[in-house]
Amino acid sequence: MADPDDEQKKSRRSANVVVFHGTKYWTPSAIIRARSIEYMIGRGSTVRDAIANAKRQMTYLNDFNNRALLEGVMLQAQRSGAFSPFVSTSKHRHVARSFALSGGTPGFILTIQGPQNAFYDFNKIREKCGIPPPPEFEWLAELGIPIQIRAPFAVIQVDEVRDVVEVKTRVYATHKAKKK
Numbered sequence: 001m002a003d004p005d006d007e008q009k010k011s012r013r014s015a016n017v018v019v020f021h022g023t024k025y026w027t028p029s030a031i032i033r034a035r036s037i038e039y040m041i042g043r044g045s046t047v048r049d050a051i052a053n054a055k056r057q058m059t060y061l062n063d064f065n066n067r068a069l070l071e072g073v074m075l076q077a078q079r080s081g082a083f084s085p086f087v088s089t090s091k092h093r094h095v096a097r098s099f100a101l102s103g104g105t106p107g108f109i110l111t112i113q114g115p116q117n118a119f120y121d122f123n124k125i126r127e128k129c130g131i132p133p134p135p136e137f138e139w140l141a142e143l144g145i146p147i148q149i150r151a152p153f154a155v156i157q158v159d160e161v162r163d164v165v166e167v168k169t170r171v172y173a174t175h176k177a178k179k180k
Contacts, residue, residue, distance in 0.1 A: 023099070023100060024103075033087065058146060085146060088140075114152055
């Protein structure tokens with residue numbers, strides 16, 4: 001796995017992109033973690049053990065030398081949240097909205113900003129490694145945030161949505177400091 005300090009240096013030089021994450025629950029103090037971490041915590045693991053397990057999962061998702069293994073673990077990560085060490089985001093707001101409104105109940109769309117090269121870009125990795133894109137996931141335009149939303153990523157806006165037509169209430173937005 002890459003040295004985190006090197007990754008942070010690289011991420012500072014990368015262009016920022018905006019992505020969206022749909023969720024059923026959100027509060028200003030919420031820690032948004034990968035589904036595999038939440039799954040393990042829900043079954044009695046400590047946060048520390050759950051994060052350690054997610055980091056082990058990342059090892060396989062970053063093994064670009066074994067295409068067959070990479071293809072399998074990428075599919076597994078996208079098919080089952082319990083096997084994904086990423087907070088799932090999309091370049092498309094409507095994808096996040098579909099997750100926020102799943103089950104026919106209101107939810108939240110988080111707008112997240114971060115350095116482009118700090119995301120795990122499923123489609124780009126498949127393309128670079130010569131792995132055919134699975135049609136059931138290509139439309140997601142999924143960019144994974146490793147482990148949980150934290151620096152260099154930032155939630156810049158949160159909208160509560162109640163309907164596909166987006167009857168929404170803005171519940172959070174970052175504010176720029178005024179210049180003196």
